[in-house]
Amino acid sequence: MDGLRWILLGAGALVVLAVYLVTRWQLGRHDGAGQNATPEAPPAEPLPPLDDEPDEAVVREELARMEAALGERREEETAVVDGEQLIRLSVMAPPGVPFNGASLAQVFGRCGLVRDEALQVYHRMDGEGAGARPVFSVTSAVKPGTFDWLEPDDFRTPGVSLFLQLPGPVEGLRAFDDMLTTAERLAAELGGELQDPDHSVLTRQTAAHLRERIVEARVRARARPPA
Numbered sequence: 001m002d003g004l005r006w007i008l009l010g011a012g013a014l015v016v017l018a019v020y021l022v023t024r025w026q027l028g029r030h031d032g033a034g035q036n037a038t039p040e041a042p043p044a045e046p047l048p049p050l051d052d053e054p055d056e057a058v059v060r061e062e063l064a065r066m067e068a069a070l071g072e073r074r075e076e077e078t079a080v081v082d083g084e085q086l087i088r089l090s091v092m093a094p095p096g097v098p099f100n101g102a103s104l105a106q107v108f109g110r111c112g113l114v115r116d117e118a119l120q121v122y123h124r125m126d127g128e129g130a131g132a133r134p135v136f137s138v139t140s141a142v143k144p145g146t147f148d149w150l151e152p153d154d155f156r157t158p159g160v161s162l163f164l165q166l167p168g169p170v171e172g173l174r175a176f177d178d179m180l181t182t183a184e185r186l187a188a189e190l191g192g193e194l195q196d197p198d199h200s201v202l203t204r205q206t207a208a209h210l211r212e213r214i215v216e217a218r219v220r221a222r223a224r225p226p227a
């Protein structure tokens with residue numbers, strides 16, 4: 001009986017030891033898995049605060065860029081201000097061969113342009129007498145734009161400019177077509193080049209675009225509520 005008791009006690013101790021070892025092995029496996037897991041990312045550091053005021057040099061540069069963009073916009077072929085339009089065409093002489101006053105006076109007369117002695121420029125007039133009003137004007141391309149000749153043969157200019165202010169005494173499209181026809185005749189008789197407001201050769205496409213702008217301005221003016 002004593003031998004059997006010792007055998008049972010030894011077997012029980014082995015079972016307890018086996019249970020202990022298995023438990024430690026499982027715990028170690030769990031800890032190892034936790035160590036191999038991807039650690040959580042540390043919280044992001046807060047961004048540095050923005051400066052209270054922008055850099056003055058950057059601001060000046062941006063303002064200059066915006067003013068340049070606005071300047072390009074202002075140089076469009078039709079200026080529109082408060083419902084008014086100013087349309088300009090030019091007839092430029094060949095390089096080195098300026099127009100002379102005598103030729104200009106003759107061609108202006110054949111085109112029905114009238115000299116304004118007070119301003120020393122030429123106009124297409126609507127009507128006659130004291131009630132006549134300028135439809136469009138023709139000036140020299142050189143400032144101040146006057147044809148201030150005492151002897152026309154002595155006067156020289158590299159070109160002439162035609163200006164149409166709308167609204168005027170004549171309906172807009174009719175006035176523009178009259179100015180365009182006159183400019184084409186001046187270019188043909190003087191041997192000059194007809195140019196658009198950007199000083200490029202005037203094309204049919206640009207002329208059509210100018211006419212569209214006149215129509216659009218007229219529509220906007222009619223849609224504007226009365227003051």
